[in-house]
Amino acid sequence: xxxxxxxxxxxxxxxxxxxxxxxxxxxxxxxxxxDNEVREEEDLSQPGNC
Amino acid sequence: xxxxxxxxxxxxxxxxxxDVPRMARELRKAARDSGEDVAAHHGLVKMIxxxxxxxxxxxxxxxxxxxxxFEDIARDAPPGIALGAEFAIRxxxxxxxxxxxxxxxxxxxxxxxxxxxPRERMTPAEIRARAAEAIAHLHEVATKxxxxxxxxxxxxxxx
Numbered sequence: 001x002x003x004x005x006x007x008x009x010x011x012x013x014x015x016x017x018x019x020x021x022x023x024x025x026x027x028x029x030x031x032x033x034x035d036n037e038v039r040e041e042e043d044l045s046q047p048g049n050c
Numbered sequence: 051x052x053x054x055x056x057x058x059x060x061x062x063x064x065x066x067x068x069d070v071p072r073m074a075r076e077l078r079k080a081a082r083d084s085g086e087d088v089a090a091h092h093g094l095v096k097m098i099x100x101x102x103x104x105x106x107x108x109x110x111x112x113x114x115x116x117x118x119x120f121e122d123i124a125r126d127a128p129p130g131i132a133l134g135a136e137f138a139i140r141x142x143x144x145x146x147x148x149x150x151x152x153x154x155x156x157x158x159x160x161x162x163x164x165x166x167x168p169r170e171r172m173t174p175a176e177i178r179a180r181a182a183e184a185i186a187h188l189h190e191v192a193t194k195x196x197x198x199x200x201x202x203x204x205x206x207x208x209x
Contacts, residue, residue, distance in 0.1 A: 004201065007201055008141075008198070008201050008202065009137070011194055011197045011198050011201060012137075012140065012141055012144055012198065014190075014194050015144050015145075015148060015191060015194035015195065015198060016140075016144045018187045018188075018190040018191045018194060019144060019147045019148050019151065019187075019191055021183065021184070021187040022151050022184045022187045022188050022191060023147070023151070025157075025180045025181070025183050025184035025187070026151075026152070026157070026160070026184060028172075028180055029157075029160045029161060029164055029177070029180055029181065029184075030160065032164045032171060032172055032177065033160065033163055033164050033167070035171065
C-alpha cells in the first residue's frame, strides 16, 4: 500500500462522511416539509377549517 | 458486487471514457479471455443501457465480467491507482452519491420552504442550522472531490 493509496482512501473516507452529513440534513429538512404538508392537508379536511 | 447499481456501472464505464459499444467490446473480451460465452455485441449494446438505467439487473456472469474488466483496469493502472475492485466500487458509489446532492441554492430553498410553514418538530433556528450545516459540508464535498480528482489524475486523463 503506497502513500498515495493511503491518501486516496483517506480522501474517500472524508468525502463519504461529508456526503452522509449533507444527505442526513437534507432528509431532515425534507421530512419536515413532508410532515407540514400532511398536517396542512389534515387541517384543511377538518370541518370549519375551510 | 450484488449491491452495485446501474448508476455505478455507468460511472465505471464513463470513468474510462468508454461509450456503450466499447463497454460491450470490453465485456466480450473479458469473456473471451476466460473462455465464456456471452451475448453478441449488438445484444450487449442493448442490455448495457438497461442495466445502467436500472431497468433490469445484469445476471451474475455479467456482474462478474464487469468486475473482471475493472479489476484489470485497476491492476494495469499506474502505481497508486491499483486499489482493488472493492475500493473501486466504494469510490464510484461515493462519487455517485456526491453527484446526486443538490446545490446550495436548492438547500436554501428547501430551508426557506420549511421555515415558511407551520412547524412543531424543529425551531426556525434548528432549521437554519441544519441548512447551514448541509451547505458547509457541501463545500467540503466539492473540496474533497477536487482533491480526489487530483490524486486519481482525472484532469490528466481529460487532457
